[in-house]
Structures are given as C-alpha cells and as structure tokens.
Amino acid sequence: MSDGVLVLAATPIGDPRDAAPRLAEELRTADVVAAEDTRRLRRLCGDLGVEPGGKVISFHEHNEAERTPDVVERLRRGDRVLVVTDAGMPSVSDPGYRLVSAAVEAGIRVTGVPGPSAVLMALAVSGLPVDRFCFEGFLPRKNGERASTLAALAREPRTMVFFEAPHRLDRALAAMAEAFGPDRPAAVCRELTKTYEEVRRGPVAELAAWAAEGVRGEITVVVAGATGPVTDVASELDGIRARVAAGERLKDVCAEVAAETGLSRKALYDAVLAARVAERP
Template structure:
C-alpha cells in the first residue's frame, strides 16, 4: 500500500452492501486488519473476497496489542482498524490505539461509512440538529435512573444503545424519569431484515413492547426528544394538585395521581413534596 499508517474503517451495521468501495479497497490493500472479533469480521471479508490477515483487537487485549500495531506502523506498514459493526471507537475499542498513534506522530486516516447513531437519527423523526450520545446506560436500574435524571434538562435529542435483555427495563425507566408523554423512538435491527422503528410517547412504547415481544429482540438505538421547557409548567401544576390532594391521600398516592393527570414523572412530583416538607 502506498501510504502507511492507521486506517479507521467503518463497516456495515447489518446489511453487508452498505460498505463503501473505498473501504473494500483499503481492507484489501493494508498489511493487517485489527478486528474486534475476527470470527465475526471473517463473514464480511469473505463476502468481498478480502484475504488480508487479521489480528484480534478488543477491550481485553487493547493495551497489549496496541503497542504491537504501533510498531508495525512505525516500520512502514498499513493497519486497518474495524469493529464488529459501524464506525470504530463509538462504544467500541480503539480510542487508546488512535490516541497513541496521534501522540507518536503516526498518520491516522478516516475511512467513513455506516454508523448506527446517524442511521437512527436519519429515520426517527426527532430533532437532529443537536444530539447527545450516551452509549449504553448502566446495567442496574438504580444507576440507570440516576444517569437519566442527570440528563433531564438536556435540550438536545438523547441517543442511547441498548441490548435485547434490557430494552423493556430501560424504556420503563425512561418513562418514570422523563414522563409518559416525552416523545421517543426505538430503532431496532437497523438495515437488517426485521428493521422497525417505534416512534411514540414513552408510555405508548412501553405498552407496545409489553404486547409485542418481537419488538424486544435484536439490537437497539433509542432516541428521546430533548427537554423543551414546557414540562416546568406541567410539573408546577402537578405539585399544586398533589398539595391539594394531601388532605385526602398519602403523599405517595397524591404524587401518583397528580403526575398521571399532568403527564409528568411521579418521582419529580413526590420529590417536590418532600422538598417542601409535605
């Protein structure tokens, strides 16, 4: 290959035909491909008759293998970095390698292409001028809700990755924190045979996932509409209603009724009551 260095190559997120001509040429011409999972990537390489050798490069061996790859690049070789799907470094290994290559003054070349984030933003029908990518949320519910609460006032569209075994719990947590009516989109199996996009208020998505278990299978990108400021008025209305209901109901029940009628998160109403000493 005429130019040595590290080539960061985007690969398909599902449909093998989504790879670029340049990516195929680069992967065919480099001296080595550093792949997150060589068994997985072998399917893609075989589809395009690419015979370049591969080196496993994942989160468990990144520190050790990165030094080996840098030595090869220093010697004049070209190395391509790919992940299992999409653009490397986005919730995938590679940051340490790219950072070290840059710090060593070695060339790093971008070979752009598929990304689940931009694919989801392009079809979700939610604002795409500003967005915040948060990757995977914490596995445990308490930590997950704490993270979501910290994002409660973010005005840009929120973007998350999620797996099939946590999708229902995560959407339920989002409903609890952001409220029933916050608009969201659950993009499932993008570019694959069973691709679907559920776009609705969070309460409706929770109900759809509960009634159609096919919608809980696969890989997911979740997008949630950003905070728009109108929730403050609804929350104030809910707080006033809950305060009035305290003459007849315990605080937890008053908060639940007021939150439901005003379509705001119950937790926020109850927290307001506690802060006011109700």
C-alpha cells in the same frame, strides 16, 4: 511523524452492500487488520469478495489495552493498520479509542473510511428533530446508576441517541419514562438495514409497554430533547439530601417531593443512593 497510518474503517450495520468501496481496498492492502471478531471479518470479506493482504489479529474490548502498545510499535515501523469492528465505526461504543489516543500521542497519522452509522440512520428515520443531537451510548446496567444518568439528562434540549441491549430495552425505556416523563416522544429503531428492520415511534412509556413483551435484534433508541422548563430528578437531589442530613427519613422526603413535582418516588430514591455510591472513595 511516523510513516505508519492507522485507518479506522466503518463496516456495514446490517446489509453488506452498504460497505464503502474503499473498505475492500483497505482490507486488501493493509499490513495489519485488527478486527473485533475475526470470524465476522471473514464473513464480511466473503461478502465483499476480498482476502486480507496482511496479518489479521483480534482486537476487542478485552485485549485492546494489552495489544495497543504492539500495534503502535507496528505503526512506528511504518505499517498501515486497519481497524474494523463488528458494525459501524471503530471507537464509537466499540474498541479503538485507546489505540487512537496512543497513536495520536505517538505522532502517528490517523484517518478513516467513512460508512454506515446506526446513530445517524436512526436519527434520520426517527421523525424527531435532528438539527442538534447528542450520542449517549449504552446506559449503565444497574438500576440506580441508570436512574442517575437519565436524571442528569432530563433537561437536555438536544435529541438523544442511545444503544441498548434487547433484553434490557424495556427497563431502559421504563427508566426514561420516570426520568423524562411518560409522554416524551421517542423512537426504537430495530435491525436497521436488515430484513426485519422496524421503527416503532411513540411516547416513551408506550414504547416501554411494547418492549415488555420482548424485543430482538440490534437496538438504537432516539429520544426527543426537553422543551421548556423541566422539573427533573437531578434538580431535586440537593434539596432531598439536605433534608435527610437534617434528620428526615429518605423515604418520607422522596414521597413528599414526588407528590409535589410528579416525579417518580423510586427514581428520586435511586438517584440519591447512586449519588452516595459515586461519592465513596
């Protein structure tokens, strides 16, 4: 195994005082600091009163694939490489996964500096069950793909955590109301650990109406899991597609199934179209 070490370090999600004491030490002693945004890194170093002791390189989603071989070569030579992203833990909906995979394959030691997590904090303050949960990251941007993704999660019994951009929050919550039902409990956690921190709790349809007025800041959404039997979009897809293949019109079938199950006609229609696109070679 190489003497090099890859260190993934969690950074504050808002308040710089939340930084782990080890973070400053790693910034000071690493041979290479790979930062998602070098400007934010400088700001963080200023808050922590530390100067990076090694070379600082940019390492973000647009150059991670290109830069990974060079970073792995540095690790092979024995360098200690520190990876930091803008907030939270690298590789969790942030750059880092490709590098970790390559380092593991090369037999290089990978470790981390634990610290702030928007996922865990949102879970803790949501008021929803936390004994079992799953992290789903960002939902697809396209309506059909988002509907299909949520349809597949309608029967998920665990509490679900999502990240979402503020300008898409209302559409994401509305899609959840269609896929999960309007009364599914949820919480929108905004600007966690920052001055204007806010946690809005309620039925997902109610939260969608609130978000339609406009929301700013970093967003984490927590949604309760399904309880008991659920009739969801995913469970109806095979039947709908079979009827369409037999000659019925898709719109008519979706309207009939929606009337029978209480599911959204649009959600059913979008999910069928998304399934067709996914099957194309």
